[in-house]
Amino acid sequence: MKHTILVIIIFWLAWQTGLSQNQYETKIPNIRKVLIEKIPGTLLIEQSQNNVFKIETDKEPSEIVEDERTRGLKPVTSSYDNTGLGLSLVQSGSNVTISGPNQFDATGNYTIFLPPEVEVSVDLTNPFSGQLVEIRGLKNSLEVKTLSGDIKFSNITGPTVFHSISGNIEGSFSDLNQEAPSSIISISGLIDLAMPSNTKAEVKLMSVSGKIYSGFEIEKEKPNKNKDPRAGELAQISGIGQKTSGKINGGGTSLILQSISGNIYFRNK
Template sequence: MKRIQITLLALIFCSILAAQEDYTQSLDGIEWVKVESKADIIVRTHGEKQLRIKAKASSKKPEKAKGLKLLGAGGSDNTDVGFYVVKEGNNLIVRNLRKWNNGNAEIYLPANQNISVTTNGTGQSDIRIYGFKGEIEANARLNGGIKIEDVSGPVTANSLNGGIDISFVEINQDSPITVYSTNGALDIKLPGDTPANLSLGSVNGEIYTNFEIKFPEKNGLKSVSTQKIRQTINGGGVKLQLKTTNGNIYLRKE
């Protein structure tokens, strides 16, 4: 019996220790959280009203760096988890200082937080965002792709070379959704009953959809020609603009 109690205590102690390694920051007076990274980044929601950056075993400093601080392009590590975090007015800047993928840096925020996530890595630097109800801006400036799931918008997403996958649980009708890419493909999933004004365009790519888009000369609803398409679905609603230069566009009904 005593042994079990000791084990339990030890376990609790360990978990507290582990929890203490996470970095947390209050979000009082913060309108936007702006995340910048040169490596892969994952942003998730949680029930707490604060920012939490999970400490990962792989994010620990090497033995030789003991007593030293990690320096990055945008500042020095003031979080002990490899991030530089600073308030700028009502923005909270969260900068990932590592240039390599340290077992996926994970950031947790309340679901209604407005977030802006930018990656600028020459290597793979993907953005993954799950479950937000606030506004989302995602920019993969170089080689990363973007994956956004279970969100309601508005979303403003842009990539240079990576693809963009977004699945919406519903569409916020307040302000427009734009998903643009130069070389990546767009794969967008919407609930079938979403009212929207669609504006789709691809310079060199193709556009595919199973929404009923009426075209006088095209039969079937598989390929709906290139260039510009303007259509309303379900009676029309908020503007939904999908544009690529060289990639394909896939617009799916859920």
């Protein structure tokens, strides 16, 4: 009873102060994959509770640019803000795409909370994208692409498919998912990766002109027997670039770390 009255009062208050509608819930059925692109600011991704998927921003509505002429019209060509947060959210099949506007505006901080089962794909290769993505505690399958933006992460498990042109890729795994391979590539940025010391994997580390450091004992592969019947008993010519490959802790899923000019730091923790 007390509670009911309180709720009524709260509503009355909310109405009184003209509380704006800046928190709302939507139900989207059958999400299998979440694609995130062109986020106008820094992006933080965290695990959510209860299959809920939530977006937060500190961006003020007034900061969200709006063209006076477009009032009442919906853009046909590009995405539009249907979340009230300066982002559009579009479902197509089992995929949901979250996308920002085509504007140079990277002033906001966005946090997206995702449930553990969805696949996550972050594409910040658009020049309108912000410069940093950070992923914390996600057990999801992750794909991240950036141009110059850094990719930071902590306590993830993968499988991961990370690619950056000049951004640094650094962070730690809490465990390495053995279901599928993980691949991390930076063209000119560094790769600094920490994994639990008991991680089992088949690693391939390669840097064309950078240096490779490893805290793990890598058991070198025995010379590979060529599986091509035509090659017969010919030994395979091994090695592309500065390459180290082999098993750690007896081997497991495939883990690829590659860079052209960046150093690779492969740490055990």
